[in-house]
Amino acid sequence: MGGTLWKIAGRTVDLSQRAMIMGVLNITPDSFSDAGEFFTTEKAVEQGKRMAAEGAQIIDVGGESTRPGAEAVSVDEELGRVLPVITQLHESVSAFISIDTSKASVAREALQAGATIINDVTGGRADPEMMALAAESGAALIIMHMQGTPRTMQAAPHYEDVVTEVTNFFRQQYKRALEYGVDAMAIAFDPGIGFGKTVEHNLSLLAHLERLRVQERPLVVGVSRKSSLGKMIGSNAMEDRLAPTIAFSALLRERGANVLRVHDVKENVAALRVTEALLETAK
Helix, strand or coil: CCCCEEEECCEEEECCCCCEEEEEEECCCCCCCCCCCCCCHHHHHHHHHHHHHCCCCEEEEECCCCCCCCCCCCHHHHHHHHHHHHHHHHHHCCCEEEEECCCHHHHHHHHHHCCCEEEECCCCCCCCCHHHHHHHHCCEEEEECCCCCCCCCCCCCCCCCHHHHHHHHHHHHHHHHHHHCCCHHHEEEECCCCCCCCHHHHHHHHHCHHHHCCCCCCEEECCCCCHHHHHHHCCCCHHHHHHHHHHHHHHHHHCCCCEEEECCHHHHHHHHHHHHHHHHHCC
16 A cells, blocks of 8 residues: 555544545435434434444545435535534544535535545535635545436446546546645545446456556545445345455455445454454565
């Protein structure tokens, strides 16, 4: 992973020896992975605290589902879901808090409530104010690649060369972010596994992670509970996706992933730590 550093809220985090686990906290009634289990503020805060206690260094709070076919929600609805949770988690956990949104107005209020990372699934394309906000606030910014929109992205994903096209998108958005004044050290990239990609596209991206890296910036990868895992193992059951997720967390860490975005924190932290013990010994 080289000497990868990531600046979050003025703190420089060294990701060269230890990757970070980002716990997914969906406050939506229609999340693909947990069926609205944490839709109330109280349950969401409890789950956020549990993930932090289990070793998540980032809690990624989202109030709008980005599953395939998902409908958009209003700014007010999204804010009503995420702000109380971010406010309470900011007061009770030491983990960084990330706001998973493509709306700058939501991100702005989330940052004021205690979030320090903006995780934008559109990579700064949906809202022209997002990159300006990242620059002005000093927040860390995760630029993700998605083909299409959540409503349409899995209809018929097509690429001539998925690895080259995603890398070019990263380079283009990196240049754009710098033009807006975003601190280069605050930027990270996410190839958007499952966001407008077939199983084959996902595997190509994961097999060539280092080709996706731009300017030594961190790579954030989320494969946890994705439907492509089910397709690979021939099962539709959500509970069957845990073992493949853990396997990928270990393998992708070895292949250069710096941040692993997961639902099951405890198991993936354990996989990461034994992998890193082996990598350290192998030096």
